[in-house]
Amino acid sequence: MNKKVSIKDIAQSVGVSTALVSYVLNNKEKEARVGKEIAQVIRDTAAEMGYQPNQIAKSLKTGKSHTFGLIVADISNPFFANLARNVEDEAKNFNYTVIFASADESPKKSQNLINILTERQVDGFIIAPAENSQDQIESILKNNIPLVLIDRYFKELETNYVVTNNYDASYNAVSHLIKAGHKNIGMIAYKTDLVHMLDRRRGYMDALKDNKQLKAKTPLIKTVDFDFTQDDVEAGIKELLAQNPSMDALFFATNTLTLKGLKALNNLNCKVPDDIAVVCFDESEAFDFFYSPLTYIEQPLLEMGKKAVQILIKNITDKKNTNTQLSIPSRLVVRQSCGSNNN
Amino acid sequence: MNKKVSIKDIAQSVGVSTALVSYVLNNKEKEARVGKEIAQVIRDTAAEMGYQPNQIAKSLKTGKSHTFGLIVADISNPFFANLARNVEDEAKNFNYTVIFASADESPKKSQNLINILTERQVDGFIIAPAENSQDQIESILKNNIPLVLIDRYFKELETNYVVTNNYDASYNAVSHLIKAGHKNIGMIAYKTDLVHMLDRRRGYMDALKDNKQLKAKTPLIKTVDFDFTQDDVEAGIKELLAQNPSMDALFFATNTLTLKGLKALNNLNCKVPDDIAVVCFDESEAFDFFYSPLTYIEQPLLEMGKKAVQILIKNITDKKNTNTQLSIPSRLVVRQSCGSNNN
DNA sequence: GTTTTCTTGTTAAACGATTAAGCATATATT
DNA sequence: AATATATGCTTAATCGTTTAACAAGAAAAC
Known part of the structure; x- marks a missing residue:
């Protein structure tokens, strides 16, 4: 490692103390009342010598990294x-x-x-x-x-x-499905109590509730672990269909769930949106290329x-x-x- | 900011010098011949006080961040x-x-x-x-x-x-297109002299050459800037088609070029692979969902x-x-x- | 001609660690 | 008994900065 040039090297070269160099290089000439000419000399030699401040040293002294x-x-x-x-x-x-x-x-x-x-x-x-x-x-x-x-x-x-606003976003998305005429909307989400996921579920539930679509005692929701596979999603969708064979729409809670979900739907020979309509959270380039471009929630x-x-x-x-x-x-x-x- | 506990605090608390603490906490007890009991005491108090080493200070001293x-x-x-x-x-x-x-x-x-x-x-x-x-x-x-x-x-x-191995990958991909029967293969690449892009172009050219497909004086390549838009790609494809209306395949040099390119092809009403076959570099979730799943080069x-x-x-x-x-x-x-x- | 006030600098401690060198004391060697 | 070796710990310099405190000469004020 080539010895890096330090403030001390500059000080030595110019023939002043390190303090002066520090003041100048930090633009504190005013406060520190540094002479105009010497300041310029310091700046010039610093540039000449290719000085790069050592942020580590700076951080140690100032306490800010x-x-x-x-x-x-x-x-x-x-x-x-x-x-x-x-x-x-x-x-x-x-x-x-x-x-x-x-x-x-x-x-x-x-x-x-x-x-x-x-x-x-x-x-x-x-x-x-x-x-x-x-x-x-x-x-x-x-x-x-x-x-x-x-x-x-x-x-x-x-x-x-x-x-x-996860709740509103979900609520709106599901409401949109309802307005589009869907009557049995399922949801695939993560198995977690993290608030964003709970809010997305609440939004889904409330949209159903407010539109008098909450008929079954158990909601049409299936969850998978964070490290889920496509099979997990596929199993979830199958269970939902078993639970309610007339399920006509699915709401996916994230982009990754959606990507696997779409493949699962393909596997199950479900046509979107005719068999099952789809709305999901997040964006993905892939959503544009699905045969039926996805309706999605675009996060800010x-x-x-x-x-x-x-x-x-x-x-x-x-x-x-x-x-x-x-x-x-x-x-x-x-x-x-x-x-x-x-x- | 709560005062963080330093090696000095531990030293004070235990009643030893900072050196000893440093040795122990860096597992240099052997080399530094630190007493067994005092070492344990130091370790315990360090844990008790919730000591976290200051990497900044460490870095300054050791010269390694x-x-x-x-x-x-x-x-x-x-x-x-x-x-x-x-x-x-x-x-x-x-x-x-x-x-x-x-x-x-x-x-x-x-x-x-x-x-x-x-x-x-x-x-x-x-x-x-x-x-x-x-x-x-x-x-x-x-x-x-x-x-x-x-x-x-x-x-x-x-x-x-x-x-x-950009050259080989390109060469193989284009060769594959040729073996599949395509006779007029175009390429969309970035306008740059960076070696990976040049290699991809060379691979394309050599594959054509080696299969006696290099008929035109000007190769069927169009390039766009890094900050290209979909329109740029679309324009490129149009130009290629103008240059050789019987172009039946396209090789895209990166994932982003491909994504815009596919949309452009859709706009131009080109069916893949019947009107124009497609092979591309890189992966994308989107490639799975294109109506004709893409053949692509998977980088390691x-x-x-x-x-x-x-x-x-x-x-x-x-x-x-x-x-x-x-x-x-x-x-x-x-x-x-x-x-x-x-x- | 002092005293005061600017101007322009310097000194030196500090940030939190590392580590070579030194200093006791105890134990082993002859 | 004298010397060598081991053991256990401390001292203090150092990494590259920042910055409060101080100093010394020049100009201004009285």
């Missing part, structure tokens, strides 16, 4: 990848670096990541929390590390969060990413303790898969 | 997102943290990211280099910062790299990610200067879109 951690479920999931990209861009606007990490919905991995990032002295966290990670979140809070939850949050915890990823960063940075710079809780509306993109009277 | 930068074109592109995930996982196996960043194929952004990451004292880089970033790469080399290029590399630069993302990390870490720990240059084969996944005699 200008870095924050973004923990999602899986960076290879397009939903999170897009969110991450928006977070990255907004962070750059504030001169922050973000460290991504994937926790795979596992509280164990999540705790491990939080530890690693904490040791790296991140200035804050943006987290899509895994199930049963409340204690981890609380401990971040207790340590006064700025935090914004994203995509989901915990009802019982007082935190910042930025989510989409750009706004979610931007806001999460802005709230986090505000929390880092101000040290006030007021929590911002944002629920941003989603948009229903209506296409063919939901059947009749769409425009 | 145990961090490396991964610069790709766009983390929201599934190709890079998947690669990134594999890199992340392999890095974790070595206890390294990775900082992702997107350069959008822009040398300016790339330089900016390299600077930022260098200042953050990353121990190395994995980079999918943008066009015209040779000087940046050279400068990393000159500074003796370990580096592995990925996805593409520069012929004129002696570096580590891990890529897929897992192996590429793993190898890149391994090579980088080897370069970080050993300081030897031998370059590892890996070209890993891709697999052609044959489905319907390429027309006849596929199984």
